[in-house]
Structure formats: C-alpha cells, structure tokens
Amino acid sequence: MTHSATAFLFDFDLTLVDSTEAIRFCAQSAIADMNLAVPCATKVRESIGLTLHDTFRFLTGIEDATLAETYAAYYVSHADRVMVSMTNVYPSADRLLRELHKRNVPVGIVSTKFRRRIEATLSKVSLRHCVSTIIGGEDVLRHKPDPEGILKALAAMNVAADKALYVGDHLIDAQAAHAAGTKFVGVVTGQLTSEAWARIGCKSVEHSIAELVTFVL
Known part of the structure; x- marks a missing residue:
C-alpha cells in the first residue's frame, strides 16, 4: 500500500x-x-x-x-x-490513537491551535500519553500550508518525511504535507467528502479515521 x-x-x-x-x-x-x-x-x-x-x-x-x-x-x-x-474527541479518533499507541507507532500532532489546548483536550480523555510530539501554533513562525510545523514534528520524532503520513481535513493540510514530503490522507469530518478529496487528487478515508489503522507499515 x-x-x-x-x-x-x-x-x-x-x-x-x-x-x-x-x-x-x-x-x-x-x-x-x-x-x-x-x-x-x-x-x-x-x-x-x-x-x-x-x-x-x-x-x-x-x-x-x-x-x-x-x-x-x-x-x-x-x-x-x-x-x-x-471540544470532544471523535470516538473513531480515540480508538485509532489508542491502537497506534498499543502498536508502538510514533504519533504527532501539528496544528494552528495552541499546544496547551491540545494537551488539555487529550488529557481530558486520557489520550495525552498516546501522542509523543505536539507542534502548536505558537511553535512555528510560518503556518500551514508552509511545511515548518510538519518538518519540526518529524525532526522531534526522528522520522524521515517519506516514512510518515500526515492526516488532515483541509486543503492546507494536504499542501503542507506535500511541501514537507510526507504522504497525505484526508478525513471527511471537515468540509471535504471523499469524492471532493479525489477530485483534487488526494487519497482519503471513506467513512472514518479509524480506517487508517490499516496503513500501519
């Protein structure tokens, strides 16, 4: 795959x-x-x-x-x-993060949101330990679609860009992933459907982010 x-x-x-x-x-x-x-x-x-x-x-x-x-x-x-x-974690995302942690797969988050809010939201549902690296909006000078945040996360995780998958709901997520040299998969919980992702040349989940567990190498 x-x-x-x-x-x-x-x-x-x-x-x-x-x-x-x-x-x-x-x-x-x-x-x-x-x-x-x-x-x-x-x-x-x-x-x-x-x-x-x-x-x-x-x-x-x-x-x-x-x-x-x-x-x-x-x-x-x-x-x-x-x-x-x-703010509520999607149940499918909760299942995915726990499964990735169980399999010892490195997980990071790159967002324009303040890091402290991401940490607090994850901690609220006992998911903070499932994420090794968080790059928030205050951690970069240039925001998506610039790849700075993704590249900073990859460096912290000691992972090569071509070995990583970035997952997002917005076109700027796809653009940032492309600029960083990572693979990209879109989710359908934002503005774009799987059909819309396909029209702009991006792979996406069909229904749920939990489908991504099959992408683990």
Whole structure:
C-alpha cells in the first residue's frame, strides 16, 4: 500500500476532535465584542484550521493587522473559558490513537491551535500519553500550508518525511504535507467528502479515521 507509514502526524480540529461549536462560539463572540457584523455558523466552520489573524480576514473581509490582533485577543479570552470543555474527541479518533499507541507507532500532532489546548483536550480523555510530539501554533513562525510545523514534528520524532503520513481535513493540510514530503490522507469530518478529496487528487478515508489503522507499515 503506497500510503503505508511508520509514523503518523495529525491535524487537530475536525481531524481528531469536533471543536465546531466551541470555535463558532469564540469567533462569533469575539466579533460581537468588536461591534462588527457577526458571521453565520457556516462561515465560521469554513474558517477552521486558519490562524486567528487569517480567520479574522476571512470572516470580515477586513485587512487590518491591528484589528486582527484585537480579534485574536478577544477570541483567546473566550477560548480560555470554553474551548477545552466544549471540544470532544471523535470516538473513531480515540480508538485509532489508542491502537497506534498499543502498536508502538510514533504519533504527532501539528496544528494552528495552541499546544496547551491540545494537551488539555487529550488529557481530558486520557489520550495525552498516546501522542509523543505536539507542534502548536505558537511553535512555528510560518503556518500551514508552509511545511515548518510538519518538518519540526518529524525532526522531534526522528522520522524521515517519506516514512510518515500526515492526516488532515483541509486543503492546507494536504499542501503542507506535500511541501514537507510526507504522504497525505484526508478525513471527511471537515468540509471535504471523499469524492471532493479525489477530485483534487488526494487519497482519503471513506467513512472514518479509524480506517487508517490499516496503513500501519
């Protein structure tokens, strides 16, 4: 199987966890705090995976670094209160991470989310020990689709790029994996279906991230 791998790297939001409602609440609340037009839930969902500054531009159409920084500060304030409690690990992802750990397969996470939130979410369901390396948004200078985060995780795990598989829900995940030289598989818990992934030339799971256990080399 061409996508078999000896190490697995994952995006976080909408790949391993359902954080949709938490992100919607934080994004809409932050923009309301700024007295700007509040975007609909669908628009917010489409922004998941972007940095906070890019999310502000996407949701408002406003190109202003100072306002984007203000949005980020409001968002983080709301997220500090609700993000971990409102985020749930997908049951299929829970099963996969535990099985990979059982098989001694190295696992890492590369996300734009703060590392501390990823750690807290995993710890909430006793999964932190299943992940050896976490690269959060604060750990890189250049975010996806730049490969910096993936390359930093691979270095920490001492794994060659061509031996690793990166898994994500967004086109920028596929672009980052390609730039890093890793294999890529898309999940269908984000905006893209398996048919949509195929149309852009990417392999994907059919139904569940748990299918990836068959990719272990």
